[in-house]
Amino acid sequence: MGEPPHTVKTLPTARRPGCPFDPPTELLEARRHGPISRYTFPGGKDGWLVTGYDLARAILADPRFSSRKELMVHPLVDYGGMKIPPAPPGEFLLMDDPRHSRYRKPLMGKFTVRRMRLLAERVEQVTDDHLDAMEKTGPPADLVTAFAKPVPAIMICELLGVPHEDRDSFQEQVDAFMNGDGDDLDLMAAYTATQEHLAELVAAKRARPTDDVLSDLTGGDLTDEELVGIALILLAAGLDTTTNMLALGTFALLRNPGQLAALRDDPELTDQAVEELLRYLSVGKTFMRTALEDVELGGRTIRAGSPLILSYNTANRDPERFADPHVLDLHRKGGGHLAFGHGIHQCLGQQLARVEMRVAFPALLNRFPTLRLAVPAEEIVLRPEIADIHGVKSLPVTWDA
Template structure:
């Protein structure tokens, strides 16, 4: 490989015209050249871009690659000589063991498959309530605000024990903080407000515990700052990703009517449909790691301190792992996608996300058999690619009332 190794100089920021569900063309081209490419970061620093399934999965399971925030370098923005601080207490996604495990272990029993399945009845009620509201209001509607956002928002707020009267303002501030297109001052203000809300919530749970995850954690040795950090991570994981999966997944089904018809015809297909949509869409697009020591990978020596970009969306479209990877096939047999990651940082809330989608998709498409886009597909506004999560800004839909 040596001198002929493919080099990428910018991380792509646009999707292919007419292909809102496919990875950017430049990433697919990099994968065609091989599973590993050199990458030139903004500012000129050299690193690596991984686009192959097997290599990415191996890195995710390899403790020689670090998730620590202070070791990271942004893949698209040059911050110059600014020193990146370590992750705040509790924000364990950007930590290595043993700190990572200290925060994650108390949570693992809260998000088991069995416990999440026990939430199905509640999820069915929440979903029905929103479908009833859509039907009562009549077409058209924006599926993002009417359906995709509120369902995971209600669920994560209930799991954290956010009082009902505070949920709207809580969600609004958090969405402002997560808005990649917002002005820096607005993001800072929203972050400050979110931190204030979380501090109040932690204090309330310490004083008067209720039946929720955050109250359970007050019995541990975690302090208030750590509980705030954990709550922030759970909010980020529980709100944005699932909301975008519900909206973008519906968009994908509407653009693949034969797959939509299959889901309507066979309720038992829901589990497989969720897994295939997760693979096909990969809304969590790229993640970062930093080599802690020299590592031989894909025929290359990754030097200690080298930043590595992991392209989940190309891994989940890798033709060496998936047959016809660019085809949405709800009957697909070759599972094992990386949409939730792999290894010790694999998404803690993946079972919650699965249950939410398993309930929501079939309920939506069966309640509205004539559901369709209310605007041409090419006019559906995608989220800006500077966001870490792929999705749509809005999804106008209509149906025969």
């Protein structure tokens, strides 16, 4: 018999004051006790918290651990035993095969490395347009609203074929249900409004296809309801994550001026720098899995039906995988982070996100070489910790005009 597992009684979410980039202290402490800990979910169900890199990666590649929504237990909220329904048609991130593959396969050819690189010229144009606007308006600026949000928003709208005249209202709806603010009724209203907008968009693409991913998908056997679900997943994967990577990544670089200078001075460092920022920040904090059968894992027996929390932000700071993991080192080689997940659910839009970051970070730093925070770092407000994606609500910056 081995030692009893470490137990985490509540899932920590709050970051230490002055350390907005580091995982919560309690999560790091759990990792020091080993790669897997006991966790009692709200409502009393026993499960597990996985904080180690190797175990998290193994679970993501193991079909004995399910992504099905109806099997999930919320890590922070007690729903009083209420049954969770299966994921709606098209929302394949919360499904297992074969349902998952039905929706993912038609998309795989749309997000290849080659196709995303072809989009680089358009990303450069959109990036330059927003930097021009920032320069014209002059300092100070909120980098989130002026740059980090609109660049990926325009790109995902173009991929989906959202008409130009509808984009402002569409983006407001999407932002309302992704930003973690408001009560449950407000979030549900925004979610429903986005669904309705997408349903209208799908109908328009069926009637008059244009050159975009959604129009391409209408040529197959997917129903309108399935296409709406797929579009919602693409929005979540292509907008919120990249927005927060651009804003939080800029914040991290401004707090590490030596690293910022290295990126600005050496364009060949860009690809490596993007991968290190993805690892260091891990804006997608946690993901859930459920054991479908008894599994021996990390010296523990995970019983069938047990829910597991996979802590990406501690896995990507695992000292057994990354040397000096809490240091932002843009010269770090090797990659292998879990910021985009792993296995069959690995993020489809990762290549688009990489293109956007590879263009945006150097362009921003070169356009404004004196870029700096406009307020003390301690005053930067982080997104609500209940939000799935870590980031900042706003990032006030200034520069020498």
